[in-house]
Amino acid sequence: MMTLVxxxxxxxxxxxxxxxxxxxxxxxxYIATMEPYCEEALQAIERHRKIRAGKGFETIEKYTDIEEISLPENCGILLECTANLCANEMFRDDKIYDPTEKIINGFRYLKSRSKELVIVTNDVGSNGISYESGTEKYIEIMGKINRFTAEFSDNVIESVYGIPVPLKGHLI
Amino acid sequence: MIMITGGAFQGKTEFAKKIFSLNDNDIIDGKTCVFNDIFSAKCVVNFHLFIKRLMNSNIDPIEFSEKIIRDNFQIIIIINEIGCGIIPIEKSDRIWRETVGRTGCFIAKNSEKVIRVNCSIPMYLKGESK
Structure with a gap:
């Protein structure tokens, strides 16, 4: 089963x-894609770590190239989150890349290894503000990745102030 | 308690007025009202801005929300969805946005109904339509 949140x-x-x-x-x-690049990121990582503690996840920190992770068959995978992964893949060595295909292939690889796959992403395109071209490109690519991921997910769930709303498939 | 959410200018207030038979005097504006008026108001709009004002006065919005639940459990809270975008550059904006998210989750959890209005169309995320 694959779920996009x-x-x-x-x-x-x-x-x-x-x-x-x-x-x-x-x-x-638990595949953590957020790089601890600043104090706020560290705090966010720490908060998530605390919430996860005792739930039996083995944490893998992987900021790019998720297709390189070696995983046993039929495992459970929670990846968090697409927004960080996309930014890490896109903005490298002062250049801007389009990582859509790479990330989608990475997700397909995770799906092939797992019995239960959950990908957490973000809606980054709904605040109506115009940004400079790099950020605009990021919003566009995030939209594309989310659309393609939803296509091969069994369930797509939107969380609204803590309430899960099924957009595709079913709630657990 | 009833929570109404959705993007800006989607018809949240109009919906509340119609469905819950409110007139303008029943509604206070979280952007400008006196803090304590929220304990007796039938409905508050712009609760996301009320949260910002609480933060500026060093009041914890979740603790304040607990008081609202205790003292005015019938209130209708209208709060915009503001978390769906690019992370703001200003640190204070980032903290506000995250606080609105967490406070909104708390309000939703304690509400009998949660309704999202988009293009004037209500969707009941929690509880039944009457």
Missing amino acids: TGGSKCGKSHYAEKIFDNFAGKKF
Whole structure:
């Protein structure tokens, strides 16, 4: 089963994503894509770590190239989140890349290794503000990646102030 | 308690007025009202801006929301969805946006109904339509 969890900032996406694994018996991995590049990122990582503690996830920190992660068959995978992964892949060595295909292939690889896959992403395109070209490109590519990911996901769930709303498939 | 959310200018207030038979005097504006008026108001709009004002006065919005739940459990809270975008450059904007997210989750959890209005169309995320 594959589930894409989307929504805005601090609206309960992780909470829902982790709940999916409550009854998962096999080995489960948490793929963390956020690079601890500043104090705020460190705080966010620490907060998520605390929430996850005791839930049996093995954490893999991988900021780019998720297709390189070696994983056992039929495992559980929670990846958090597409927005960081996309930014890390896009903005490298002072250049701007289009990582759509690479990331989608990475997600397909994770799907092929797992029994339960949950991808947490962000809606970054709904505030109506115009940005400089690099950020505009990022919003466009995030939109594309989310659309393509939704296509091969069984469930797509949007979290609205903590309430999971099914956009495709079913709630757990 | 009832929570109404959705993007800006989607018809949230109009919906509330119609469905819950409110007139203008029943509604206070979170952007400008006196803090304590929220304990007796039937409905508050712009609760996301009310949260910003609480933060500017060093009041914890979740603790304040607990008081609202205790003292005015019938209130209708209208709060914009503001978290779906690029992370703001200003640190204070980032903290506000995250606080609105967390406070909104708390309000939603304690509400009997949560309704999202988009293009004037209500969708009941929690509770039944009457």
